[in-house]
Amino acid sequence: MKNAEPKAIYLKDYQAPAFEIESTYLNFDLYDDYTLVTSILKMRRTTGLDAENLFLNGQDLELRSVSINDEVISGEYYELTDESLSIAASVVPSEFTLSIQTKIKPQENTALEGLYKSSGMFCTQCEAEGFRRITYFLDRPDVMSVYEVRITADKKAYPVLLSNGNLIDAQDLEGGRHSTTWQDPHKKPCYLFALVAGDLKHIEDTFTTMSGENVTLRIFVEPQNIDKCDFAMGALKRSMKWDEEVYGREYDLNIFNIVAVDAFNMGAMENKSLNIFNSSCVLANPKTATDATFQRIESIVAHEYFHNWSGNRVTCRDWFQLSLKEGFTVFRDSEYSADIGSRTVKRIEDVSLLRTAQFAEDAGPMSHPILPASFIEISNFYTLTIYEKGAEVVRMIHNILGAQDFRKGSDLYFARHDGQAVTTEHFVKAMEDASGKDLTQFRNWYHQAGTPEIFITDHYDESAKSYALTIKQTCRETPETKEKKPYHIPFELGLLNDKGDDYPLICKNSKVNSETGVVNVTKFEETFVFENIDTKPVPSLLRGFSAPVRVRYAYEAEQLQFLMANDSDGFNRWDAGQTLATNVILSLSQDVLAGRELVLDEGLFNVYQSLLSTLMSDLAMQAQMLSLPSLAYLIEQQDQAQVHALYTARSFVKQTLADRLHDSFSNVYQQCLDSREYEPSPDAIAKRTLKNLCLQYMTQTHNHDYSGIAQQQFDQANNMTDQFSALGALVNSHHQSLAQTALQRFYEQWQHDVLVVNMWLSLQASSDHIEGVAAVNELLNHDAFDIKNPNKVRAVVSVFAAQNLRHFHGADGSGYNWLADRIIELDALNPQIASRLTGPLTKWKRIAPPNGPLMMQALEKIAARSNLSKDVYEVVTKSLVS
Template sequence: MSKAQTKYLKDYKKPAYAIKTVDLTFELFEEETIVTNSMQITKADTNEKDLKLDAVSLELLEVSLNGLKLQESRYIIEEENLTIINVPTEFEIKIKNKIYPQNNTELEGLYKSGDIFCTQNEPEGFRSITPYLDRPDIMSVFTTTVVADKKKYPILLSNGNKIKCHESFDERHGVTWHDPHPKPSYLFALVAGDLGSISDEFVTMSGNKIVLNIYCDLGNENKCHHAMRSLKEAMKWDEKKYGREYDLEIYNIVAVDSFNMGAMENKGLNIFNSAYVLADMDTATDANFMGIESVIAHEYFHNWTGNRITCRDWFQLTLKEGLTVFRDQCFSADMNSAEVQRIEDVKALRERQFVEDASPTRHPIQPESYISMNNFYTATVYEKGAEVIRMVHTFLGEKKYAKATDLYFETFDGQAVTTDDFLWAMSKGGDINLEAFKTWYHQSGTPRLKVEESFANGTYKLSLTQIIPDTLEDRKQKPYYYPLKMGLLDEEGKEVLVKTLIVSKEHETFVFENFETKPVLSINRDFSAPIIIEQKKSEYDFLMQYDTNSFTQYEATQNFALQTINKLISSDEIDKAFVQAYGYLLDLDVDLSYKALLLELPSVSAIMQLQEKIDFDVIYTAQDKLLKIIAQKFKNKLLDIYKKNHFPASMSLDAEYIAKRAIKNRVLKILFALKSDEVAQLAQKQYEESLTMTDRIVALDVLENLHVNYAEVALQDFYNKYKDETLVMNKYFAILASSSRYDVLERVEKLQRDKVYDEKVPNLVRSLVGSFARNHKYFHAKDGSGYKFLADKIIAIDKINPQMASGLCGAFKVCNKMNNHNQNLMKKELSRVISTQGLSKNSFEIIDKILK
């Protein structure tokens, strides 16, 4: 690895040059691509003499300044730069260079996904295409011409509007695209291939007709219709909620298999991981459909929160990502069940971000430094960033928030700005002082809130103490400022008070009077702040039955279950009060999708977060025991719920049938704990008769972990049916890698040799290797075999795709919380990885933080 250089937010300097326009020509061939880049540049700092452009692996063919070819003495080529010596105040630079997309396995810059040319330039991929000032505060107007073989690449796409087709290149052809909106280079995109497509149109609130296209591999066109419907719904929603309409004549989406991220919001040409575009009921689950709706909306919403207004520098990443995640969460809540969406969002936050906050890789939503920017596309920047925006929304309320966002768009349209600029707009538009709120941007770790209650003479006192974690460097951090939604319930479960408190000090007491009896506290309603509540005594069973806030009812259920599991771990005793309260949930007459969430026991990830030293063996034992007790006690009720909601012939995507599948599959997973032939036969029948992937994949998972003989038949059938469907095979690999069967690692190693598996495709690596790394039972095996396997994979994949390798490194983040035996085994393997010659800075940065 070349020397890892750390970049710091405090070192930011305004760019010394501005690039007014960029004219690009790509000549695509099978063995090479020739890029011609003409830039109109103005010197912003007259003290600067030389122009230093970012450039990686540069094979330079020619450089011209104002039409004159430069001699080699006028420029310097370094490892990551091209410097043009002694440039005038205004000038044109023309650079011609050669790149090799077909050899690009890192999937950054210009590369090939199968037979499709495509790009991924966020954060710093453009510099591997052509020399440029590759930073987000350089915003330029791009015109792009793509030239390629007519037969192999009939579809040629780039940003903006199509302005010219070129048909005079013999067996080749070309298309020129122009984007009138200045943008940074990370939003540049290019696609060329023989693609299928579907088309539609959308008329904006101003009456502009927009052409909508979704491109995919030939033969997959029928799987794009849900994505198209989701796009149109997102366009309507953004107009209604934020007053934002689309600003080009055309909006293109392209689905490709090989993509490091979920999707990319390039201006007018979104490139998507095919997992977030392609879906039909035979190949996609209900969760897949929901995920597509969310990600399609997310990338569209970026058109204003990310493209029209972008980041000044990469330390401001949460400016666009936190805000846009919040927007897509609100969209999904409006499209589906708001209560279910909120719980799912918080579950995801806790599963990923809370774990990150408790690890050596924790960081603020606005980091102060980085070695590889790719490592900061994290749950902290995205999901915690969204929670920070949600708190701002709570402070302001809907009307003032709308006024503030209008001010933000009007003031900063066309600019590269900072989180401080956003908070200025929120403060001014919302008529509120948010200075104290900035700690959320600059502090790391998850704050806790110690809650104490007292009641005497009709007066209820709520005492709150903030417990703030220190930084990784052991620096003290300040108390946070946040809204805390709470309610007080009487003994019959009726709300007697609903209020939003403002928490701002380390210690505070709130007093409420005129109560006849002590009320029951319902705190952090709707998860109004991303904190951990600590209560010595909480009336979880009461709240499970009576709380009128759906989130805190769910929260009470989860917390009571966690308390029960911890009791099982420490004393092997079961809390009968929880089991009794759980039975009440089975009889609740509520939305079935919500009920399915209520019945779900805490995940292994949630349980481990409460342990000072993690021991997965005892966690699994306690979790399995509680599940078995519930399944035994309520078997008949669970079977009744299953039978009432099992409609194997239904392929409907409406809310009613999604909810029926959710509750039916939840109780099937609970009944699994009985380990009986009756349940195995139920799952086998569901697998054979059901017409949806949602039902089929749950049944397959149950069989894999319950009945070897049934499982082998079903797995072979599934493989034969879907071996040519890469997205479905991701599910197949994930089930096998997540299995509780003793030989799982041996099977994972064997599956790497399956003809379907390809280590160069990120989705397949995540589904097989990534799923095994989350299979805590075997990844954390006492003999260290899981650690050795993953370390070997990180070393191998790092040579192919460093971004994918560094993602796998995250499985070791729990190292310092593991028991001593496992901790030593993990450190041994991490030390081996970090000492590997040529290790990327991506993987080095993550492992170095874990080992410190």
């Protein structure tokens, strides 16, 4: 590792900036092999401490000149390090203009932070701390400034020059160069700065705000992708309309630009008025994109647009407050997606991610509160805890306050803090002040890490016609604290009578809302007694997943089947089925370990048979209920996971269901066939989802050969969803000779479309039928792979380690060593991506021997390297010492 270990940064040490920047002028002279950046900053001291030096962040910069009030500062008055420029207080007045010129080399910037060049295009990514790779600056979110930006470049090579704000000037210059000048009148931190220069085409539309202002909307892409922008444009307009109607937020400039970029570390970035997207999150047409891609684009376009208020107009005081903008905005985009599609299915999708991945994060070495107390590298804290759990905490506030008071709270928050950099406390306080509700105890959700566990016991008193629920909450020790305070948990429930109807909730306890069914749990242990209960009810617990907790209640199989058939809450109907299937698979995994014969539980079989007997009104919900729990989720149900036993048990259940119910799956498949022109509407997506799920089961069976149907769908599909689903069904079946032929044909057809080829790579990296590490090495050596492109890395390396759990957890540990080698290789190129790849190895304590210790050895192999980045260093060291 590095000789000088990176130091942690602590929230308790926060100090307001000693200087502020009133205005920022930036001039970029772009050339193929370097860029000159001139910054002119109007600054002033804020603390009155004249003895304090002016400390500016900077990284990988060549300082050309620095002056204050047009007076050149000589070297004796400043100090340069690899990460900063410090100017002596003696030459820094209370108010001044600071001018700096730096030289940078974007074409060598493989970290893809700051200004970089990829595929002939200049692009920026400044969140969290990338701006310091552009010029020396106060690179912190609580320093907000108005910006004017001038960009100059060769017009033939870079005809499009974009930055934040409104375009105020464009000129043709001598020598074939040209310039544009942009002005953003809204104060923003430097992490929201953006610049793009390249040979791009665009589509254009307009949106009229609720106050009658016309906004020009443009999406810029490389010329070959111009036919893939229409859906994203529609999603943008739908998002703008929804934000006006639901939150009263309208757009505040006369132009909004989106740019699609192939080489991008993140999904997208909400830079003010110039959103930069990973191309995978904006480009789509029916021939090249799946239903999942269309849905992802809808959500991400909305997310980045919603940031215009929840993140841009009101931003974070410091990076510890990251969930202030991300958690709130994820909640907003989730509600948007629920409003335009199936609310129940959207909830299922969100909770599946939370319970599979975020709960695992909570239980691992990188566990941290939504408001972390410290970090070494902020890039490591763009986590599911910040985003998904943060959104769940906002959702709980919404549920506690109700929709009307929550809207009042958000209005107050935006009005009170517009143009400011604030904290999570400001958000919660606005909600309290607007609603009159006390959220003091609720704040524990922000300061305590880990996933609370809820243990529930019940007792029915037949003579008194009463039913008592005793709820105990606990939370495991996590790095920041051993002694946990009780959470305020809004726990929604229902009680079903023997006919499947809900009993009215009559409870003397004032913490129970009889209208919503929410029990406000605030103590470590509480008992709630419900009256006028004629027969012992079946409890429907944590309806709608009203809090991010694990529920422990000893359901009997018959009760779960009853809930699946009768519960008025759609989420809990699905969850009952998942719990039933999980219990069956976990039990079968013990049979695998003991060498006993595997026999499918008839109750589970009957449930699936019933689900296939007729088409439900909500086909998307039907597809969810027919889907088995994922292997990743099953692994999270064991403290010492036996991965291969779980894999074998799950595969047995799927295979047996496919063999015994293949006729039923085939019947549903046939009923869902639709020859109409493709459209990404919720109903059409739901029908395709159910159809293609049935095809997966059909190609698993050994009792009938459905490979011809899969081949026919592959050949005749009029959209990528059906073609790729048919290919996936073959690749994950026992028809491997047919699969290899189809894979080759698919590549030959789509080899010139980068995003489709990435899907092709991912399908192979995730397949159970590949030959482990040897097969993924072949993918790494394929012409379509590029280690410097994050999308390619995610398509192969991340998919293999995170999704192909059978081969990644191979008995010889080769999967772990392979991943360690990729992390070491990438750490020298792109530390952010390398750090994110480390996640699967951090779970080593949760995996049973001999695999767990082999995972630890792979981490030790990484740790033994010298000059690790801060990104990888933090994850590896925390994983080994926790």
